[in-house]
Amino acid sequence: MTTATLAVRDSATMLRRNLRHIQRYPSLTINLVGQPILFLILFTFVFGGTMGDGLPGSGGGREAYLAYITPAILVMAVAGVATGTSISVATDMTEGVVARFKTMAIARGSVLTGHVLGAMIQTLFVVVVTTAAAIALGYRPDADLLGWLGALAVLAMLGFAVTWLAVMFGVTSKSVETASNWPLLLVLLPFLGSGFVPTDSMPTGLRWFAEYQPFTPVIETLRAFLEGTPVGNNGIQAVAWCAGFALLGYLRARKSFAVTRS
Structure with a gap:
């Protein structure tokens, strides 16, 4: 096998490992889904x-405010997944799992890649459930197909x-507790925006x-895609920050x- 093929195989193995962890500990996923839904309600x-x-240019009332805050809640839902990822990575780093992987003939970056891929799948699930909850509460975006794809x-x-x-926080933190605290900043920042x-x-x-x-x-940018309005310079800034x-x-x-591996 080529080096690239081995890396893909090992990353897929690590992804399955992380998905099994998610399946065995559903309470974390329930918490990640429950928090944005609670904020919506x-x-x-x-x-x-x-x-x-008080929103300018809107009809007022709960429906107008639900339409305004849903993009922020979705962003917070995405940021919330980072907490679980950081904890998962820190657990591997502090409990000797990485030391065991160190002795195995696996691709160097497959451990972190598995965490990233697992987190992205979990993020997609949280986004879908949160969006469904918002729609159930009365959210009616004006986005067309391209708008939804853009969002x-x-x-x-x-x-x-x-x-x-989150992976960086997990790798560099001295303990799981420290790793769980850093991503909270990502969840709180939308409140100050x-x-x-x-x-x-x-x-x-x-x-x-x-x-x-x-x-x-x-x-x-997310709000513009969902409302069907021009994105403007916000799109460029969003891409640059991300x-x-x-x-x-x-x-x-x-x-x-x-x-750590050396």
């Missing part, structure tokens, strides 16, 4: 009436980026941060993993 039925009436591409791009960041209220309504300092932090262009995150996570995780 909370913000729609508790705050939706008042917040929806899926944005979520996949974000998922790939935050997954590599345009996800739940327009940035124009924020105080000057907070508005500046909200407009230039990485999740705002991602949310605005590419930067993915590259940073990949390079740092690869370097730290190589050191």
Whole structure:
């Protein structure tokens, strides 16, 4: 077999391993799905009436606010998967599994690749369930087929980026507890962006941060695809942020993993 063929085979083996872990511990997946659905219900039925009436250019009410926050909830759902990925990688790093893999004739990067592929499958599942929940609550996007494909591409791009960041956190953390804390920043950042209220309504300092932090262009790009409106410069910024995150996570995780294996 060629080196590429061996790498694909070993990565597929590691992917099956991670999928079995996900299957054996369904509570984590249930939590990852339950959190965004809980946020949808909370913000729609508790705050939706008042917040929806304050949205400019909308009809007001809960349906308007549900349409506004759903892209942010989807982004938070994608970021939430990073927590489980970081924990899973850190567990491998701290419990001696990597040391065992070190003695085996397997492709060098297949362990991390398996985690990434498993996380992407889990991300797709969480996104589908969260979208279905939003639609069940009354969300009615104006997107056509291309809009839905664009939205899926944005979520996949974000998922790939935050997954590599999560892998980096898992590889570099000294304990599972530390690895579980870092991804929480990714889940909280949408609250400090345009996800739940327009940035124009924020105080000057907070508005500046909200407009230039990485999740705002991602949310605005996703919102544009789902609403059938022009994407504008937000799309370019979203691609740039996601590419930067993915590259940073990949390079740092690869370097730290190589050191651990040596």
